[in-house]
Amino acid sequence: MANDTEKLTGVEKIKEESRALRGTIGEELQESTASFHKDTLQLLKFHGTYQQDDRDLRTERKKAGLDKAYSCMVRCRIAGGRMTASQLAAQLDLCDSLGNSTLKITTRQTLQLHGILKEDLREAINRINKINLSTLAACGDVNRNVMCCPCKRVGTVHEEIQQLSHDIMVALAPRTKGYHELWITDLETGETTLEGGTVTPAEEEPLYGTRYLPRKFKVGIALPEDNCIDLYANDLGFLAVVREGKIIGYNVTVGGGMGVTPSAAKTFPALAKRMAFVRPEQAIDVAKAVLMVQRDFGNREDRKIARMKYLIANWGIEKFRAKVEEYYGEALEDCTEDEVHGFDDHMGWQEQGDGLWSYGLNVENGRLYDNENTQLKAAFRAIIAEFDPAIRLTAHQSIIFCDINEAQRDRLLQILKDHGVPLTEETSTVRRWSMACVGLPTCGLSVTESERALPGIMDKIEAPLAKLGLDQEKFTIRMTGCPNGCARPYNSDIALVGQTKDRYRVFVGGALLGTRLNFAYKEKVLTADVPTELVKIFTAFKANRQENETLGGFCDRVGRDELERLADADY
The missing domain is CATH 3.90.480.10 (Sulfite Reductase Hemoprotein;Domain 2)
Known part of the structure; x- marks a missing residue:
């Protein structure tokens, strides 16, 4: 774990002093204020909620002398995106009764509610638990929702990978009893255990310790013929190795992550690297070992470079694997030749x-x-x-x-x-393979529109694509309101990443399979100019592609300067 000489960030101190994620959440839930204290906002993430405000209303409310329009986003943890019809119905009811009447399917196969007022937060999380779902570890410096191919198929392969997603979720979950005390016990019994000094002492967190992880940690499970969950964008991945219809093990990948701070050259997106092959019975303990290596050696002095991808970049994959083997207790086998080669969106x-x-x-x-x-x-x-x-x-x-x-x-x-x-x-095919993060008005990090802007962009590029004969072409367009990458923009064929107000950085050259990073093509493109810039790329692609070449592959082959020249040519 971190030693005493480290200059810990403020968030690290908040976690360490939180009494296993309790902090003063309980006391603040009883206050009549519309918002939580600053330190508490860090702990609430571990419980699956972020405090936000409606940024569309900021100016109007400020002029009226009012505080921001605060509310909470509440996210569930749903391994592999599997749920029952009654659970979905209950979530729909919840968004109507306590939320803003909408429900969001996320890019990590779960659901999140928006517009939950502080006074309703306990009821919302309690009701989610009553339908056998949870919000614990849906956010925060812990393992997040475990992704897995969601399709339903007869046979053991899909059953096994989906069971593994559940087992990893359970194995890597925090053990704090604080979650139950804050959101479940009190509503069921009516007893108050939230007053200062009356809560039980912080119990052991055998996997996480008192400081939990340096940053968030994400896990995904995929099949070679179906990388529908973007395996290489995850900190930890398991690629099923199938022989004669049976899973004999998994190729383990480590070190993926999308978040970037453009002003900090030390930050970068990364695709995961292949590390080792594990047998099915080894998967859980190897997952724990990987997480513990990140726990003990990830950067706790600078949150910008605290993800596991930076540890691997500093150490190299060989040293990282050796440390994982040390924590696991024995050497691991090398990866098999199996690799991602397909993507089925199951539509x-x-x-x-x-x-x-x-x-x-x-x-x-x-x-x-x-x-x-x-x-x-x-x-x-x-x-x-x-x-x-x-x-x-x-x-x-x-x-x-x-x-x-x-x-x-x-x-x-x-x-x-x-x-x-x-x-x-x-x-349309282009709309089907596009996605956007929430962006404005609720995300506090967003600098541009995202979810509200992408449909309009789709409207303007569908007809030109059809005219070019590219309307059946499969490629990914992903849009985010900031560089943090919640919609996994940096490995898509085309990405529109919020750069400053009403302007985007355009990236090109990734891959539908999620196996190649893209590169920055143009800076500060106005929202109104985005469709024109995209159509120019499509036109250059149509005129200059090689046989069976994908859009991302074409952009990667010609590079930024040549692409710009080709895009500006007359055809």
């Missing part, structure tokens, strides 16, 4: 192999809402009531309804149509 109708079907519905940027034109929430409630389907959330912010009988397929689509919901089959 549309797909056979499960048991006579039933799944339907993947593209949900633009993951936002579930009802308005005068489109009633996603009402459609989902109707589908839940009629079919009671198993629910799977995807890493592209969409949803899969599972266990649908052949005879029910037309009826499910009719329900969606009756509620004005665009079917996946009616969604």
Whole structure:
């Protein structure tokens, strides 16, 4: 663990003195104020919530002499995006009764609520736990939601990787009883254990210790033919190695991460590196060993370079692997030749192999809402009531309804149509493979629009793509309101990353498979000019691509300067 000579960040001190993440959260929940104290905001993340404010209202409220319009975002932990129909229905009810009437499917296969007032926070988290979900470790310096291919298939392969995602979630979860005391026990019994001095002493955190991790930690599990969860963007990845229909082990990858601070040259995005092969029975303990190495050697003096990718960059993969083997207790085998080579977004109708079907519905940027034109929430409630389907959330912010009988397929689509919901089959390829982070108005880090801007950009590039004959071309466009990379922009074919007010840095050259980083192409592009710049890239691609070359591959091959020349040429 960190030694006494280290100059710990303020966040490290807050964690160490928090009494296993309790802090003064309980006392502050009883206060009538609309916001939490500054130090408490760091601890609330571990409980699955961020305090935010509506930035659209800041100026108006300031002129009126009012404080910011504070509320909380509450995120669930849902391993592999697997949940029941009743759990989804309960979340829809919760967003209406306590939230801002919308529900967001995230880029890590979970759900988050927005607009939860401080006075309603305990009730919201309590109700989430009552439906056998949790918010613990959905945020904070711990292992976050474990991602995994969500599709439902007959056979042991998908069952095993999905079970592993659950087992890793449990194995790497914090052990503090503070979560239960704050959000569950009190509402059930009516007893107050929140007054100063009455809570139990902080118990041992056998895996995390008193300071938890230096920064967030993310895990993903994928198949070589289906990297639908962006394996290489995770701190820790498990790529299933399958022989004759059975998983014989996993190639372990380490050190992925998307966040960047452009003003700090020491920061960078990174794709994970291949480390070792493990047998299925080794996976959990190796995951713990990797996490413990990061816990003990990750940077606690500078949060900008505290992710595990920086430790690996400093040490090299050989030294890092040796330390993991030391913590694990024995040497590990080298990776097999198995590598990512496919990506299935699981949209549309797909056979499960048991006579039933799944339907993947593209949900633009993951936002579930009802308005005068489109009633996603009402459609989902109707589908839940009629079919009671198993629910799977995807890493592209969409949803899969599972266990649908052949005879029910037309009826499910009719329900969606009756509620004005665009079917996946009616969604353009470019829109289907795009996604955006929340951005404004709720994210405190965002400098530009993201979720609210991307649909308009899609509207303006769909027709030009069709005119170029590229409307069936698969490539990823990802948009974020800041450089932190919540929508995994830095390995996409094209990324639009918020740079300053109403301006974006455009990146190109990544890969749909998530196996190549992109590069900065243009700086400070106005929102209004983004479609024009993209169409110029598409036109150059159409005129100069090689056989079977992807958009990202083309941009990577020609490089920034040549791409700019080709994009400005007359065709």
